[in-house]
Amino acid sequence: MTTKTNQGNYFEDFRIGQELVHATPRTVTEGDIALYTALYGPRFLLQSSAVAAMDVGFEDAPVDDLLVFHIAFGKTVPDVSLNAVANLGYADGRFGVPVYAGDTIRTTSTVIGLKENSNGKTGVVYVRSRAVNQRDEMVVDYVRWVMVNKKDQSKPAPEPVVPDLPAVVAPESLRLPVGLNLESYDFAGAGSAFCWEDYAVGEKIDHVDGMTIEEAEHMMATRLYQNTAKVHFNQFEQAKGRFGRRLIYGGHIISLARALSFNGLENAFKVVAINAGSHCNPTFAGDTIHAWTEVTGKFDIHERHDLGALRLRTVATKDRPCADFPYKDADGKYDPQVVLDFDYTVLMPRRIG
DSSP states (O other): OOOOOOOOOOGGGOTTTTTEESSOOOEEOOHHHHHHHHOOOOOOHHHOOOOHHHHTOOOOOOHHHHHHHHHHHHHHHHTTTTTTEEEEEEEEEEEEEOOOOEEEEEEEEEEEEEEEEETTTTEEEEOOOOOOEETTOOEEEEEEEEEEESOOOOOOOOOOOOOOOOOSOOGGGOOOOOTTTTGGOOOOHTTOOGGGGGTTTTTTEEEOOOOOOHHHHHHHHHHHHOOOOHHHHHHHTTTTTSSSSHHHHHHHHHHHHHTTTTTTTTOOEEEEEEEEEEEEEEOOOOOOEEEOOOOOOOOEEEOOSSEEEEEEEEEEEOOOOTTTTTOTTSSSOOTTTTEEEEEEEEEEEEEOO
16 A cells, blocks of 8 residues: 655654755745734734835835744644654744745755654754745744654664754844844834833843633644644644643744733844744643743844844743743753743844934
C-alpha cells in the first residue's frame, strides 16, 4: 500500500545541513491584517494608520511584524514540527524589509542542530528559517528549536550538534526600513509622549490589562497562519494525551503579550529582533493572559538622532495579574503561571530638539 499524504518528519528524518523548502507561498491581504487586529487588538500607531506611516517614510501601513513572523513560522510546521511534542525556544531573529498588503512570503529552513533526548523517544531539532518576499528580500530570519518524536526508537542517535547562538542580536546588525525618518512622528496619535530617553535599564512596567483566550480565537489564529501542528487542532487525539486538551500555539501568546504591552510602551512601534524566547508553561482556552515588561538594554542605532532601540523582556502569565512582576523562584524555576519569557528589541522615537 502507498500513501500520498504527508506524515511529517520524525526526529530520525532530519540531518545536519538539510535544506527544507516549505510549500505554499502566502500573499498577505488586507483581510489577514483585519483578522489579526480582531484577534489581538494591537494599537501601535504605524501599523494602524497609513497616513502616520507614510509621514515617517513607509510606503503604507506596514504589516505587524509578528503577523509576518507567524506566517513565516506556519510555513515551516508541516516539515519541521508536525510531529513535535513542543516548540522550545527562539534566538537570533531579525526582521528585514517591511511587508505590505499584497506582498508574498515564502520560507525555507536549514537544519543546524540535532540532539536526541536521553529517553530515546524524542530529540531536539534546531532550524534556521528565512522568509523572503516576492523580490527575494528578507522579511524575517530566525532560529528555533523544537522537540520532535521519533517514529522508530531503535534508530541510533545521531552525533549531537548544538549550535552556538548569540544571547542578543547585535545593535549594529539591526535592519532599519529604508527612508525611515521620525521627525514627523505623531506622539499625540500614538497615545503617549514617552520617548526612548524616558526609559531606564531595569525599569519594570505592569501592563495592567488582561485578555481571556476563547477556544474559537486560538483555533482561528492558528488556521490564519496555516499552522498544521496536530496539538492545536485535533481534540479527538489530544483527549488521549497528557493534558486532554488542545494546546494553544505559543505565537498566539506572543501576540497577545505584545498587544498588551501597548499600555506603557505605546511608542515601541517596530520589533526589529527576537533575541530569545521560551514557552514556559502550557496555555489553554479560558486562560486570561496578563503581561509585564522589563527594559534590559538601551542602544543607539546607526548614529541616528531620531530613534533608538530598547531591549525588552516581556513576561506573560495566565490567570495572574502582574503587579508583583511574577517570574522565577529562588532556584531559577519559572512560576507555574508564567507562560512566556520573550526577549526582543524594538525601535522607539527619540526626543528631537
